[in-house]
Amino acid sequence: MTDAPPHGFRALTGMRDVLAPESSRRRVLVGQFADVVEAAAYQELVLPLVEDLGVFLRVGEATDVVTKEMYDFVDKDGSRIALRPEMTAGAVRAFVQHSPVLPWKVWYSGSNFRHERPQKGRYRSFDQVGVEVLGVDDPDLDVEVIALGWRFFERLGLRDVRLLVNSLGEHADRARYSEAVRSHLESRRGDLSEKALETLGRNPLRVLDSKRPEDRAVVADAPRVADHLSDESAAHFARVLAGLDALRIPYTVEDRLVRGLDYYRRTTFEYVADSLDSAQNAIGGGGRYDRLAEDLGGPPTDGIGFALGVDRTLLACDAEGVFPAPARALDAFVVDLVGGDAARDLTHALRAAGLSADRRFGAGSMKAQMKAADRSGARFALLVGSDELDAGEVTVRDLREGGEQRRVARDHLIDDLRTHL
Ligand code: AMP
Numbered sequence: 001m002t003d004a005p006p007h008g009f010r011a012l013t014g015m016r017d018v019l020a021p022e023s024s025r026r027r028v029l030v031g032q033f034a035d036v037v038e039a040a041a042y043q044e045l046v047l048p049l050v051e052d053l054g055v056f057l058r059v060g061e062a063t064d065v066v067t068k069e070m071y072d073f074v075d076k077d078g079s080r081i082a083l084r085p086e087m088t089a090g091a092v093r094a095f096v097q098h099s100p101v102l103p104w105k106v107w108y109s110g111s112n113f114r115h116e117r118p119q120k121g122r123y124r125s126f127d128q129v130g131v132e133v134l135g136v137d138d139p140d141l142d143v144e145v146i147a148l149g150w151r152f153f154e155r156l157g158l159r160d161v162r163l164l165v166n167s168l169g170e171h172a173d174r175a176r177y178s179e180a181v182r183s184h185l186e187s188r189r190g191d192l193s194e195k196a197l198e199t200l201g202r203n204p205l206r207v208l209d210s211k212r213p214e215d216r217a218v219v220a221d222a223p224r225v226a227d228h229l230s231d232e233s234a235a236h237f238a239r240v241l242a243g244l245d246a247l248r249i250p251y252t253v254e255d256r257l258v259r260g261l262d263y264y265r266r267t268t269f270e271y272v273a274d275s276l277d278s279a280q281n282a283i284g285g286g287g288r289y290d291r292l293a294e295d296l297g298g299p300p301t302d303g304i305g306f307a308l309g310v311d312r313t314l315l316a317c318d319a320e321g322v323f324p325a326p327a328r329a330l331d332a333f334v335v336d337l338v339g340g341d342a343a344r345d346l347t348h349a350l351r352a353a354g355l356s357a358d359r360r361f362g363a364g365s366m367k368a369q370m371k372a373a374d375r376s377g378a379r380f381a382l383l384v385g386s387d388e389l390d391a392g393e394v395t396v397r398d399l400r401e402g403g404e405q406r407r408v409a410r411d412h413l414i415d416d417l418r419t420h421l
Contacts, residue, residue, distance in 0.1 A: 014116065014124030021325035026127070026310060028326055029156070030109045033129040033308075036152045037107040040144065042131050045106035047090040053080040058295040059089045059263060067202075069114040083113040088263075088305055089292070091132045096298030102135030109310075121280030121312050130286070132305035134293065139236045142267045142288065142304060143243030149271055149284055149306050150249050156313070157322030158273065161283070164254035165244070165269045167237035169229040171291075174265060177228040178205050188218045205258040211279060225255050233266060240267055263289040267304070275319035276312065283316055284308030331355040331421055333378035333399075335369040342384035346394070346413075353414045355421075374399060379421060382413070396420075 011017055018026060034044070053072050059065070065085045072082035084090055087108050095104055109129040116122055131148060133141060146163065153161045168174050182204040185192065192200070192207070196215045199206045208219050229237065244251050257268055268287035276283070286306025293301035317323040332350055334357060336343035343359040350357035360372040373381040383395040394413050397405040398420075408416045 014118035025325040042107040104134040127310035128307040130307035137302045139239035163251040166257040169233040180223040273316035328377035330378040333373035334359040337385040
Protein backbone atom coordinates (compact mmCIF):
# COMPACT_ATOMS: atom_id res chain seq x y z
CA MET A 1 0.00 0.00 0.00
CA THR A 2 1.24 3.51 -0.78
CA ASP A 3 1.76 5.71 2.26
CA ALA A 4 -0.10 8.98 2.24
CA PRO A 5 2.20 11.94 1.55
CA PRO A 6 2.84 14.26 4.55
CA HIS A 7 -0.10 16.54 3.77
CA GLY A 8 -2.39 13.84 2.41
CA PHE A 9 -3.20 12.86 -1.17
CA ARG A 10 -4.19 15.51 -3.65
CA ALA A 11 -6.21 15.29 -6.86
CA LEU A 12 -4.05 14.46 -9.89
CA THR A 13 -2.52 17.24 -11.97
CA GLY A 14 -5.16 18.82 -14.17
CA MET A 15 -8.03 17.22 -12.24
CA ARG A 16 -10.17 19.19 -9.83
CA ASP A 17 -12.70 18.66 -7.12
CA VAL A 18 -15.81 20.77 -7.48
CA LEU A 19 -17.23 21.84 -4.13
CA ALA A 20 -20.44 23.67 -3.28
CA PRO A 21 -21.73 26.10 -4.37
CA GLU A 22 -19.92 25.58 -7.69
CA SER A 23 -21.17 21.99 -7.81
CA SER A 24 -24.81 23.16 -7.63
CA ARG A 25 -24.12 25.71 -10.29
CA ARG A 26 -22.94 22.94 -12.61
CA ARG A 27 -26.01 20.91 -11.91
CA VAL A 28 -28.26 23.87 -12.69
CA LEU A 29 -26.30 24.47 -15.89
CA VAL A 30 -26.81 20.90 -17.06
CA GLY A 31 -30.51 21.23 -16.12
CA GLN A 32 -30.83 24.35 -18.25
CA PHE A 33 -29.12 22.62 -21.14
CA ALA A 34 -31.52 19.69 -20.78
CA ASP A 35 -34.50 22.10 -20.84
CA VAL A 36 -33.28 23.75 -24.02
CA VAL A 37 -32.58 20.57 -25.97
CA GLU A 38 -35.46 18.47 -24.63
CA ALA A 39 -37.82 21.21 -25.83
CA ALA A 40 -36.47 20.34 -29.28
CA ALA A 41 -37.11 16.59 -28.82
CA TYR A 42 -33.55 15.51 -28.02
CA GLN A 43 -33.39 12.58 -25.59
CA GLU A 44 -30.72 11.92 -23.04
CA LEU A 45 -28.02 9.38 -23.83
CA VAL A 46 -25.84 8.13 -20.98
CA LEU A 47 -22.57 6.66 -22.21
CA PRO A 48 -19.84 4.62 -20.53
CA LEU A 49 -16.73 6.49 -19.46
CA VAL A 50 -14.50 3.90 -21.11
CA GLU A 51 -14.68 2.32 -24.54
CA ASP A 52 -12.61 -0.02 -26.64
CA LEU A 53 -9.59 1.99 -27.76
CA GLY A 54 -10.59 1.26 -31.36
CA VAL A 55 -13.73 3.43 -30.98
CA PHE A 56 -11.58 6.50 -30.43
CA LEU A 57 -8.89 5.55 -32.94
CA ARG A 58 -11.60 5.86 -35.61
CA VAL A 59 -11.99 9.50 -34.64
CA GLY A 60 -8.75 10.32 -36.33
CA GLU A 61 -5.29 9.03 -35.89
CA ALA A 62 -3.93 12.36 -37.04
CA THR A 63 -5.32 14.32 -34.09
CA ASP A 64 -3.50 15.19 -30.87
CA VAL A 65 -6.55 14.15 -28.91
CA VAL A 66 -6.03 10.60 -30.13
CA THR A 67 -2.28 10.34 -30.62
CA LYS A 68 -0.96 12.13 -27.58
CA GLU A 69 -3.65 12.90 -25.09
CA MET A 70 -5.61 9.72 -24.67
CA TYR A 71 -5.75 7.93 -21.34
CA ASP A 72 -5.49 4.44 -22.78
CA PHE A 73 -4.47 1.33 -20.92
CA VAL A 74 -4.57 -2.44 -20.99
CA ASP A 75 -7.54 -3.91 -19.14
CA LYS A 76 -7.25 -6.96 -16.88
CA ASP A 77 -8.23 -9.24 -19.77
CA GLY A 78 -5.55 -7.78 -22.02
CA SER A 79 -7.90 -5.64 -24.15
CA ARG A 80 -6.94 -2.05 -24.88
CA ILE A 81 -9.44 0.44 -23.60
CA ALA A 82 -9.47 4.21 -23.07
CA LEU A 83 -11.17 6.88 -21.00
CA ARG A 84 -13.32 8.88 -23.39
CA PRO A 85 -11.60 12.05 -24.67
CA GLU A 86 -14.90 13.24 -26.22
CA MET A 87 -18.40 11.86 -26.62
CA THR A 88 -19.23 11.82 -30.32
CA ALA A 89 -17.41 8.56 -30.99
CA GLY A 90 -19.18 6.85 -28.08
CA ALA A 91 -22.55 8.21 -29.23
CA VAL A 92 -22.02 6.87 -32.74
CA ARG A 93 -20.83 3.54 -31.34
CA ALA A 94 -24.09 3.38 -29.36
CA PHE A 95 -26.04 4.28 -32.50
CA VAL A 96 -24.43 1.41 -34.42
CA GLN A 97 -24.99 -0.99 -31.53
CA HIS A 98 -28.71 -0.20 -31.00
CA SER A 99 -29.87 0.73 -34.54
CA PRO A 100 -32.45 3.24 -33.26
CA VAL A 101 -35.21 4.73 -35.41
CA LEU A 102 -34.00 7.65 -37.53
CA PRO A 103 -33.56 10.49 -37.02
CA TRP A 104 -31.84 9.84 -33.71
CA LYS A 105 -31.64 13.06 -31.68
CA VAL A 106 -29.71 12.72 -28.42
CA TRP A 107 -28.04 14.88 -25.79
CA TYR A 108 -25.46 14.02 -23.20
CA SER A 109 -23.39 15.45 -20.38
CA GLY A 110 -20.35 14.18 -18.56
CA SER A 111 -16.60 14.15 -18.06
CA ASN A 112 -13.93 13.64 -20.67
CA PHE A 113 -10.23 13.01 -20.21
CA ARG A 114 -7.29 14.35 -22.17
CA HIS A 115 -3.67 14.33 -21.09
CA GLU A 116 -3.11 18.01 -21.95
CA ARG A 117 -0.85 20.57 -20.36
CA PRO A 118 -3.14 22.01 -17.70
CA GLN A 119 -3.80 25.75 -17.49
CA LYS A 120 -6.78 27.95 -16.76
CA GLY A 121 -9.65 26.65 -18.88
CA ARG A 122 -7.69 23.55 -19.96
CA TYR A 123 -7.85 20.53 -17.71
CA ARG A 124 -7.18 16.82 -17.94
CA SER A 125 -10.67 16.05 -16.75
CA PHE A 126 -13.35 18.41 -18.04
CA ASP A 127 -17.08 18.31 -18.53
CA GLN A 128 -19.09 18.76 -21.66
CA VAL A 129 -22.75 18.92 -22.60
CA GLY A 130 -23.64 18.20 -26.19
CA VAL A 131 -26.04 16.88 -28.81
CA GLU A 132 -25.78 14.52 -31.76
CA VAL A 133 -28.27 13.82 -34.53
CA LEU A 134 -27.89 10.85 -36.84
CA GLY A 135 -29.69 10.20 -40.07
CA VAL A 136 -30.47 13.67 -41.47
CA ASP A 137 -28.60 15.47 -44.23
CA ASP A 138 -30.92 18.51 -44.39
CA PRO A 139 -29.04 21.82 -43.89
CA ASP A 140 -31.98 23.07 -41.81
CA LEU A 141 -30.88 20.55 -39.17
CA ASP A 142 -27.49 22.29 -39.06
CA VAL A 143 -29.41 25.48 -38.32
CA GLU A 144 -31.45 23.78 -35.59
CA VAL A 145 -28.34 22.38 -33.92
CA ILE A 146 -26.37 25.63 -34.08
CA ALA A 147 -29.39 27.55 -32.77
CA LEU A 148 -29.75 25.23 -29.76
CA GLY A 149 -26.20 25.97 -28.60
CA TRP A 150 -26.81 29.65 -29.18
CA ARG A 151 -30.06 29.61 -27.21
CA PHE A 152 -28.37 27.82 -24.32
CA PHE A 153 -25.65 30.47 -24.02
CA GLU A 154 -28.34 33.18 -24.24
CA ARG A 155 -30.30 31.48 -21.51
CA LEU A 156 -27.27 31.53 -19.20
CA GLY A 157 -27.13 35.27 -19.80
CA LEU A 158 -23.90 35.30 -21.84
CA ARG A 159 -23.69 38.19 -24.28
CA ASP A 160 -20.08 38.17 -25.35
CA VAL A 161 -20.30 35.02 -27.46
CA ARG A 162 -19.50 34.89 -31.16
CA LEU A 163 -20.50 32.16 -33.55
CA LEU A 164 -17.98 31.16 -36.20
CA VAL A 165 -19.11 28.95 -39.07
CA ASN A 166 -17.42 27.33 -42.00
CA SER A 167 -17.90 24.55 -44.51
CA LEU A 168 -15.21 21.99 -45.22
CA GLY A 169 -17.11 20.47 -48.13
CA GLU A 170 -17.31 16.78 -48.93
CA HIS A 171 -14.44 14.38 -48.55
CA ALA A 172 -13.24 14.97 -52.07
CA ASP A 173 -13.40 18.76 -51.50
CA ARG A 174 -11.61 18.40 -48.24
CA ALA A 175 -8.91 16.19 -49.72
CA ARG A 176 -8.32 18.63 -52.58
CA TYR A 177 -8.25 21.54 -50.17
CA SER A 178 -5.91 19.73 -47.81
CA GLU A 179 -3.50 19.15 -50.68
CA ALA A 180 -3.65 22.83 -51.67
CA VAL A 181 -2.93 23.85 -48.08
CA ARG A 182 -0.11 21.34 -47.83
CA SER A 183 1.66 22.67 -50.89
CA HIS A 184 1.21 26.27 -49.71
CA LEU A 185 2.65 25.45 -46.30
CA GLU A 186 5.48 23.40 -47.81
CA SER A 187 6.46 26.39 -49.93
CA ARG A 188 6.73 28.48 -46.74
CA ARG A 189 8.36 25.87 -44.48
CA GLY A 190 11.07 28.29 -43.40
CA ASP A 191 8.52 30.70 -41.86
CA LEU A 192 6.58 28.09 -39.85
CA SER A 193 7.00 27.23 -36.17
CA GLU A 194 8.56 23.92 -35.12
CA LYS A 195 5.16 22.75 -33.89
CA ALA A 196 3.43 23.67 -37.15
CA LEU A 197 6.01 21.70 -39.15
CA GLU A 198 5.32 18.69 -37.01
CA THR A 199 1.56 19.07 -37.50
CA LEU A 200 1.99 19.64 -41.24
CA GLY A 201 3.36 16.13 -41.69
CA ARG A 202 0.27 14.61 -40.07
CA ASN A 203 -2.56 16.93 -40.96
CA PRO A 204 -1.97 20.17 -42.87
CA LEU A 205 -5.45 21.53 -42.09
CA ARG A 206 -4.65 21.55 -38.39
CA VAL A 207 -1.91 24.12 -39.02
CA LEU A 208 -4.69 26.56 -39.95
CA ASP A 209 -5.74 26.39 -36.28
CA SER A 210 -2.32 27.50 -35.02
CA LYS A 211 -2.39 30.54 -32.76
CA ARG A 212 1.38 31.22 -33.02
CA PRO A 213 2.15 34.63 -34.58
CA GLU A 214 4.77 33.26 -37.06
CA ASP A 215 2.23 30.69 -38.32
CA ARG A 216 -0.59 33.25 -38.49
CA ALA A 217 1.27 35.15 -41.20
CA VAL A 218 1.67 32.03 -43.36
CA VAL A 219 -1.89 30.92 -42.69
CA ALA A 220 -3.25 34.36 -43.66
CA ASP A 221 -2.46 33.79 -47.32
CA ALA A 222 -3.21 30.07 -47.47
CA PRO A 223 -5.79 28.93 -50.04
CA ARG A 224 -9.45 29.40 -49.03
CA VAL A 225 -11.74 26.43 -48.53
CA ALA A 226 -14.62 28.34 -50.12
CA ASP A 227 -12.75 28.08 -53.45
CA HIS A 228 -12.64 24.29 -53.16
CA LEU A 229 -16.29 23.48 -52.46
CA SER A 230 -18.38 21.43 -54.86
CA ASP A 231 -21.65 23.04 -56.04
CA GLU A 232 -23.62 20.75 -53.76
CA SER A 233 -21.55 21.64 -50.69
CA ALA A 234 -21.75 25.32 -51.52
CA ALA A 235 -25.56 25.09 -51.79
CA HIS A 236 -25.77 23.24 -48.45
CA PHE A 237 -23.69 25.92 -46.79
CA ALA A 238 -25.70 28.75 -48.37
CA ARG A 239 -28.91 27.23 -46.94
CA VAL A 240 -27.30 27.02 -43.47
CA LEU A 241 -26.30 30.68 -43.57
CA ALA A 242 -29.74 31.69 -44.85
CA GLY A 243 -31.27 29.82 -41.91
CA LEU A 244 -29.07 31.59 -39.38
CA ASP A 245 -30.04 34.91 -40.97
CA ALA A 246 -33.72 33.98 -40.76
CA LEU A 247 -33.38 33.15 -37.04
CA ARG A 248 -31.38 36.35 -36.49
CA ILE A 249 -28.41 34.48 -35.12
CA PRO A 250 -25.31 36.57 -35.84
CA TYR A 251 -22.30 34.68 -37.20
CA THR A 252 -18.96 35.16 -38.89
CA VAL A 253 -17.85 32.89 -41.71
CA GLU A 254 -14.39 31.87 -40.59
CA ASP A 255 -12.73 29.91 -43.32
CA ARG A 256 -9.80 28.93 -41.12
CA LEU A 257 -12.12 27.00 -38.87
CA VAL A 258 -11.23 23.36 -39.48
CA ARG A 259 -11.69 21.97 -35.97
CA GLY A 260 -9.52 19.36 -34.37
CA LEU A 261 -11.13 16.08 -35.18
CA ASP A 262 -10.71 14.35 -38.49
CA TYR A 263 -14.19 13.19 -39.28
CA TYR A 264 -15.82 16.56 -39.93
CA ARG A 265 -17.32 17.44 -43.29
CA ARG A 266 -19.50 20.26 -44.57
CA THR A 267 -20.65 22.57 -41.76
CA THR A 268 -18.30 23.23 -38.84
CA PHE A 269 -18.88 25.83 -36.17
CA GLU A 270 -17.47 27.15 -32.95
CA TYR A 271 -18.76 29.37 -30.16
CA VAL A 272 -16.12 31.76 -28.90
CA ALA A 273 -16.31 33.73 -25.64
CA ASP A 274 -14.56 37.05 -26.10
CA SER A 275 -14.41 37.52 -22.34
CA LEU A 276 -11.81 34.72 -22.09
CA ASP A 277 -8.11 34.63 -23.04
CA SER A 278 -7.77 33.84 -26.71
CA ALA A 279 -5.91 30.57 -26.10
CA GLN A 280 -8.90 29.11 -24.25
CA ASN A 281 -11.83 31.08 -25.62
CA ALA A 282 -13.55 28.27 -27.53
CA ILE A 283 -16.49 27.40 -25.32
CA GLY A 284 -17.95 24.89 -27.72
CA GLY A 285 -17.93 23.60 -31.21
CA GLY A 286 -19.19 20.99 -33.56
CA GLY A 287 -20.07 20.08 -37.06
CA ARG A 288 -21.25 17.48 -39.53
CA TYR A 289 -19.51 14.19 -39.88
CA ASP A 290 -19.83 11.12 -41.99
CA ARG A 291 -17.92 7.85 -42.23
CA LEU A 292 -17.94 7.60 -38.46
CA ALA A 293 -20.93 5.23 -38.36
CA GLU A 294 -19.39 3.18 -41.16
CA ASP A 295 -15.98 3.14 -39.53
CA LEU A 296 -17.60 1.85 -36.38
CA GLY A 297 -19.31 -0.97 -38.28
CA GLY A 298 -22.72 0.57 -39.08
CA PRO A 299 -24.49 1.69 -42.24
CA PRO A 300 -23.39 4.98 -43.87
CA THR A 301 -25.21 7.64 -41.82
CA ASP A 302 -25.03 11.41 -41.75
CA GLY A 303 -24.35 12.97 -38.40
CA ILE A 304 -24.06 16.37 -36.80
CA GLY A 305 -23.45 17.50 -33.26
CA PHE A 306 -21.69 19.82 -30.90
CA ALA A 307 -19.99 19.68 -27.53
CA LEU A 308 -19.87 22.65 -25.20
CA GLY A 309 -17.21 22.91 -22.52
CA VAL A 310 -18.89 23.30 -19.13
CA ASP A 311 -15.71 24.49 -17.35
CA ARG A 312 -15.01 27.21 -19.87
CA THR A 313 -18.63 28.23 -20.17
CA LEU A 314 -18.65 28.83 -16.41
CA LEU A 315 -15.41 30.83 -16.66
CA ALA A 316 -17.11 32.96 -19.32
CA CYS A 317 -20.12 33.40 -17.00
CA ASP A 318 -17.75 34.56 -14.24
CA ALA A 319 -16.05 36.98 -16.62
CA GLU A 320 -19.41 38.46 -17.61
CA GLY A 321 -20.84 38.35 -14.08
CA VAL A 322 -23.83 36.23 -15.10
CA PHE A 323 -25.32 32.91 -14.00
CA PRO A 324 -24.25 33.08 -10.34
CA ALA A 325 -24.13 30.01 -8.14
CA PRO A 326 -27.61 29.39 -6.72
CA ALA A 327 -28.12 30.70 -3.18
CA ARG A 328 -28.51 28.00 -0.56
CA ALA A 329 -32.21 27.53 -0.08
CA LEU A 330 -33.10 25.71 3.10
CA ASP A 331 -36.65 26.04 4.38
CA ALA A 332 -36.15 25.32 8.05
CA PHE A 333 -33.54 24.67 10.72
CA VAL A 334 -34.67 22.93 13.86
CA VAL A 335 -33.32 24.22 17.19
CA ASP A 336 -33.97 21.60 19.82
CA LEU A 337 -33.60 22.47 23.54
CA VAL A 338 -35.29 19.31 24.78
CA GLY A 339 -32.68 16.63 24.24
CA GLY A 340 -32.75 15.79 20.51
CA ASP A 341 -36.06 14.01 19.87
CA ALA A 342 -37.65 17.12 18.38
CA ALA A 343 -34.73 17.74 16.00
CA ARG A 344 -34.70 14.11 14.91
CA ASP A 345 -38.46 13.82 14.37
CA LEU A 346 -39.22 17.28 13.01
CA THR A 347 -36.49 17.26 10.35
CA HIS A 348 -37.73 13.85 9.23
CA ALA A 349 -41.37 14.98 9.08
CA LEU A 350 -40.52 18.18 7.23
CA ARG A 351 -38.43 16.33 4.63
CA ALA A 352 -41.16 13.74 4.16
CA ALA A 353 -43.55 16.63 3.43
CA GLY A 354 -41.20 17.93 0.73
CA LEU A 355 -39.65 20.78 2.69
CA SER A 356 -35.90 21.10 3.18
CA ALA A 357 -34.68 20.99 6.74
CA ASP A 358 -31.49 20.66 8.72
CA ARG A 359 -30.38 20.64 12.35
CA ARG A 360 -27.21 20.67 14.41
CA PHE A 361 -25.95 17.38 15.78
CA GLY A 362 -24.64 16.95 19.33
CA ALA A 363 -26.15 18.65 22.32
CA GLY A 364 -25.46 22.32 21.57
CA SER A 365 -26.49 25.38 23.52
CA MET A 366 -29.29 27.58 22.19
CA LYS A 367 -26.62 30.04 21.07
CA ALA A 368 -24.61 27.43 19.18
CA GLN A 369 -27.75 26.08 17.51
CA MET A 370 -28.98 29.55 16.52
CA LYS A 371 -25.59 30.31 15.06
CA ALA A 372 -25.76 27.13 12.99
CA ALA A 373 -29.28 28.10 11.90
CA ASP A 374 -28.06 31.50 10.69
CA ARG A 375 -25.13 29.96 8.86
CA SER A 376 -27.36 27.40 7.16
CA GLY A 377 -29.15 30.10 5.18
CA ALA A 378 -32.51 28.70 6.35
CA ARG A 379 -35.62 30.84 6.06
CA PHE A 380 -37.09 29.75 9.42
CA ALA A 381 -35.65 28.54 12.70
CA LEU A 382 -38.04 26.14 14.45
CA LEU A 383 -37.47 26.31 18.18
CA VAL A 384 -38.61 23.61 20.52
CA GLY A 385 -38.05 24.22 24.25
CA SER A 386 -39.83 22.57 27.17
CA ASP A 387 -42.54 25.20 27.00
CA GLU A 388 -43.32 24.41 23.36
CA LEU A 389 -43.06 20.69 24.02
CA ASP A 390 -45.68 20.86 26.78
CA ALA A 391 -48.02 22.96 24.66
CA GLY A 392 -47.57 20.77 21.52
CA GLU A 393 -46.26 23.83 19.69
CA VAL A 394 -43.20 25.12 17.85
CA THR A 395 -41.79 28.66 17.80
CA VAL A 396 -41.23 29.73 14.22
CA ARG A 397 -38.67 32.49 13.89
CA ASP A 398 -38.25 34.20 10.55
CA LEU A 399 -34.52 34.46 10.02
CA ARG A 400 -34.82 36.99 7.24
CA GLU A 401 -37.29 39.59 8.35
CA GLY A 402 -36.06 41.05 11.59
CA GLY A 403 -36.46 37.87 13.60
CA GLU A 404 -40.25 38.08 13.77
CA GLN A 405 -41.62 35.02 15.52
CA ARG A 406 -44.86 33.20 16.26
CA ARG A 407 -46.04 30.05 18.01
CA VAL A 408 -47.67 27.41 15.84
CA ALA A 409 -49.37 24.19 16.83
CA ARG A 410 -47.18 21.21 15.92
CA ASP A 411 -50.06 19.71 13.94
CA HIS A 412 -50.34 22.80 11.75
CA LEU A 413 -46.64 23.44 11.38
CA ILE A 414 -46.20 22.12 7.84
CA ASP A 415 -49.25 23.97 6.46
CA ASP A 416 -48.11 27.10 8.24
CA LEU A 417 -44.62 26.91 6.77
CA ARG A 418 -45.99 26.26 3.30
CA THR A 419 -48.12 29.38 3.40
CA HIS A 420 -45.21 31.51 4.56
CA LEU A 421 -42.48 30.19 2.24
P1 AMP B 1 -13.58 19.51 -28.68
O1 AMP B 1 -14.15 18.18 -28.32
O2 AMP B 1 -12.07 19.55 -28.65
O3 AMP B 1 -14.18 20.10 -29.91
O4 AMP B 1 -14.00 20.49 -27.49
C1 AMP B 1 -15.29 21.02 -27.34
C2 AMP B 1 -15.25 21.99 -26.18
O5 AMP B 1 -14.85 21.31 -25.00
C3 AMP B 1 -14.24 23.10 -26.35
O6 AMP B 1 -14.80 24.17 -27.06
C4 AMP B 1 -13.93 23.47 -24.91
O7 AMP B 1 -14.89 24.37 -24.41
C5 AMP B 1 -14.06 22.16 -24.19
N1 AMP B 1 -12.73 21.55 -23.94
C6 AMP B 1 -11.98 20.80 -24.79
N2 AMP B 1 -10.84 20.39 -24.20
C7 AMP B 1 -10.86 20.90 -22.94
C8 AMP B 1 -9.96 20.84 -21.82
N3 AMP B 1 -8.83 20.15 -21.86
N4 AMP B 1 -10.32 21.50 -20.68
C9 AMP B 1 -11.48 22.19 -20.60
N5 AMP B 1 -12.36 22.28 -21.64
C10 AMP B 1 -12.05 21.64 -22.77
